[in-house]
Amino acid sequence: MIEQQGTKLTVLYFAWLRERTGSAREQVTVPEAVGTAGDLIAWLRDRSPGHASAFANPRVIRCAINQEFADAATKLRPGDEVALFPPVTGG
């Protein structure tokens, strides 16, 4: 498999997703088959035990693509900034 044929993405993690994955920001190149935000979350689980723990329950993960809220069905495009986080608790 040639990595360059995949989709390059910037992934950001917030709150306990950041703590469990051990990183705030990663550059990743995902295979063509990883077409949606939901696919990305499933794919990220295999990166480390920390990622596996962070994404153990995908139902509690929220995401934003290019700084707009998105959902698991949202399509990914090369260069997207995908932020993953638990439900927000500001205010």
Next chain:
Amino acid sequence: MIEQQGTKLTVLYFAWLRERTGSAREQVTVPEAVGTAGDLIAWLRDRSPGHASAFANPRVIRCAINQEFADAATKLRPGDEVALFPPVTGG
């Protein structure tokens, strides 16, 4: 008729009732037959043309007896402070 046998009251007027009656406060002695706040309003009309104008439409008059909101049916007692005013518009 002997005035002293009536009921002595202090009557206060506010807003346009004060302006039309030309007074903020009056001491009145009303006959025994004037038993309620509503009776008082009817009785006050005859005191002056200003009073007649102030009380031309009793439905828009509100009252408080001894600093508590009351209504036309509320009984009067000697020494009561009866305040008469249009609907309040504070805040």
Next chain:
Amino acid sequence: MRTIRVQEQDFDVGAEFAGLAGSCTGIGGIGCFLGIVRDAAQSRPISAMELEHYPAMTEPAIERIAAEAERRWSLVGCTIIHRFGRLAPGENIVLVLAAAAHRQAALEATAFLIDWLKTRAPFWKKEHYTDGEQSWVEAREEDDIAAAQWLAEGC
């Protein structure tokens, strides 16, 4: 802590927030309404707003309204300041603050307090227009409806 003041002079909004927040523990939020003299009524420019009240009754009436809010919501404190006298457009008229552990209680109590102040505190407003005329503000039916809605919802 409950603070109620009826006064001619202006108040300092920031100082009132700080005073309320400093006087209670367990605050998660403070709801507030600040009423300000409008510069026009039905597009008629206003030069001044005159507020008359019934001094012997005003504070007790506001105390009763505040007590009712405290009965309905779990408040850790509230502040109500209402001015009287002659005020210019842009001046503060009334301040309502309600502090609670949770925002919903704070905001609902704030709305309740100002709705009931409008219909149950003995104040009357007279508008003075820039053309020299003046008129007493009439009670608005919406205010009665807003105040009555809390009776329907009453617990």
Next chain:
Amino acid sequence: MRTIRVQEQDFDVGAEFAGLAGSCTGIGGIGCFLGIVRDAAQSRPISAMELEHYPAMTEPAIERIAAEAERRWSLVGCTIIHRFGRLAPGENIVLVLAAAAHRQAALEATAFLIDWLKTRAPFWKKEHYTDGEQSWVEAREEDDIAAAQWLAEGC
């Protein structure tokens, strides 16, 4: 005038009221919610609240929320300030001001803005307890219900 700020430093509540009131004409009232760091969560004493956010997204998200409030109510101005970083109990977290000609618009818009900030602005809170433990605040179902209610009522 719409003012939105996301900042680490504290804000001055009185100055924000004055700034909003001074920047607009036609104000009859200002609704406000001030969020404050609680001193305990489920009776567990808190030593600090840590607020994380998503800087590239936060202000645009708040601008969208404010624009939605302006679409729904006739506001003459609004101010939203949200802090991030590490805050002690009693410190200010968030300030929402909504100015309108009439109080109902001001108060409803205030409630809407804080409800949507809670569910649509990218902030996360971590509580640090006095016993040294810490935990991320979980989203409350009531907050989702409060925010969703505005969709049902949406015009």
